[in-house]
């Protein structure tokens with residue numbers, strides 16, 4: 001272990017790609033970031049260009065290392081973390097994608113999912129309901145679409161990057177657990193599920209752990225540095241938040257919100273609409289599982305207000321408007337833009353704004369938008385408490401929206417437990433860096449991760465419980481207004 005060395009993390013997200021360089025204390029040394037195009041050819045379809053993502057990934061690694069003033073010999077390892085479920089299929093010989101990546105938000109596979117007769121088997125083996133969110137149906141759609149006579153390789157974004165940067169076709173169990181193709185007990189591809197989804201096992205990557213040397217960067221400024229950690233972004237954030245013991249949970253507020261509760265080596269089956277997923281697997285150790293509440297639309301509703309309605313000119317402005325009013329004025333905004341994810345899994349739902357009167361102004365609408373993130377979070381945390389039988393006593397938060405102090409206070413108010421923001425809010429990249437650094441002995445154990453975590457700010461609940469439950473009841477009523485909209 002050499003505490004003067006650094007670890008880089010490549011964080012390939014839904015809207016942008018970042019590379020962050022961390023020192024041995026887990027502090028950010030430098031960041032470089034690039035956005036990529038959101039391709040929406042039809043309503044409900046969302047695609048990314050895998051070659052643009054790869055180009056950006058290479059560029060941000062160069063950028064972050066240059067900004068830090070470092071070179072390859074200064075680095076112990078690089079970790080990769082990624083938007084999950086998004087699927088890529090490429091030609092085995094040329095390496096060219098045969099189709100754009102189909103993104104997790106894309107709903108084109110609803111008929112494929114509905115036609116998968118035996119939903120209970122998928123749920124029992126994979127911990128997931130067959131929904132458009134997951135990779136398996138997206139892979140089937142691409143293979144059906146481009147023809148099955150091509151010699152291809154398949155992967156989620158982690159695999160696409162690893163294959164291009166290090167020439168290795170592999171994934172980790174956190175990403176594989178989002179495909180509807182992996183058995184959660186064996187951590188192996190399940191031949192029956194693969195057959196049901198028409199995905200040949202020969203095109204799938206090898207499933208390794210989340211923390212081991214996968215290969216070495218073949219070129220660029222970090223040529224020769226080991227790629228030693230790989231996790232889906234929400235699991236990486238859970239690791240970066242040091243939620244390493246059963247009962248610890250975090251909520252990441254980005255494009256969507258993702259609450260993960262560490263359940264230890266025990267696989268908890270949800271009876272309340274949550275997912276069971278792999279939280280992480282360190283090399284040579286048993287996997288750690290999580291319960292997950294995935295919410296599709298939170299920060300992207302703020303973007304929608306900015307880009308589609310023009311009510312605000314920047315995301316930060318929403319807080320100013322929300323602070324001009326005392327409360328939501330009776331307005332509830334349920335952003336079921338692509339149906340509802342956890343805990344409902346209703347693809348027939350569509351967004352509603354209810355409670356409108358002539359009294360309502362822009363401030364109320366801004367407040368309703370922010371409140372919707374907090375209510376949706378309360379719904380998945382109620383489900384978690386019911387599934388685990390243990391009430392959460394605090395919630396660690398991170399992601400782009402947690403700079404919004406009004407939201408953080410309202411979140412504590414509506415949950416009735418404190419929200420806690422860490423000093424290093426880049427928990428996703430940090431988690432991937434830790435996974436990589438642990439694999440090469442740069443950090444010794446998970447105790448280093450715990451020791452490096454530090455609180456920045458905490459919000460305690462201030463709302464009277466009667467008022468809290470009354471608001472929440474009205475939200476639940478608003479949610480029912482979204483159902484049965486699409487036939």
Ligand SMILES: Nc1ncnc2c1ncn2[C@@H]1O[C@H](COP(=O)(O)OP(=O)(O)O)[C@@H](O)[C@H]1O
Pocket residue numbers: 013014015016253254255256298299300301302303315316317318319399400401403404
């Ligand atoms: N001050 C703010 N108030 C509310 N939402 C915000 C604020 N600043 C950024 N956001 C939202 O946070 C999201 C970006 O968070 P980030 O964690 O970078 O997302 P992702 O990793 O999913 O791309 C955007 O959807 C944006 O609308």
Ligand SMILES: O=P(O)(O)OC[C@H](O)CO
Pocket residue numbers: 012013014015082083084085104232233234254255256
């Ligand atoms: O890239 P993000 O932060 O929007 O996260 C997306 C999730 O991984 C989707 O499951």
